Amino acid sequence: MDLIQGLAQYQDSSVRSSANDATDWTSYFLDPSNPLRPWAYRLLSLSNTARTYAFPLLTSITQKPDLATIALLLVIIFVSLKLLNMLVQSVMFWFRLAWKIAFWGVLAGLALWMWTRGPEGVAQDVGHWAGVWGNEYEYWREREGQARVARSWQQPVRKAQRRGGWGT
Incomplete structure (x- = not known):
């Protein structure tokens, strides 16, 4: 033992x-x-x-403990910046991967759409959706014009209310 x-x-x-x-x-x-x-x-x-x-x-x-403290601080800053860089690189990797998957997925979807509908069907679908978009655009453009007219009519009323009356 x-x-x-x-x-x-x-x-x-x-x-x-x-x-x-x-x-x-x-x-x-x-x-x-x-x-x-x-x-x-x-x-x-x-x-x-x-x-x-x-x-x-x-x-x-x-x-010299002051130098040791400064050196330790610099090492900690260096390591933390390296870790932050690794984090940024990993986030950028996943963002780029998601972007590429979305891009190639849309491209594959368009190719599948062309394959199933054919060129004439795709042209017909695009024409239909362009008409729908044009109708919606005109509707909201007209609504915006009505809102401008209503706002221009309300401005004199608000100015008069701020002055304290209608004719004073």
């Missing part, structure tokens, strides 16, 4: 420390016959380069 809790001293040679494990893995990856050797060297080189740039930056940020 002491071994599990970390209280016992390691006497057994079968239990190795993590430092020995790291050297074993390093010797395995850096072995000249290993096919992963170029990748391991590249990874080691990149980690060394990142360490030379990142550690001074992290040190200066941790020593």
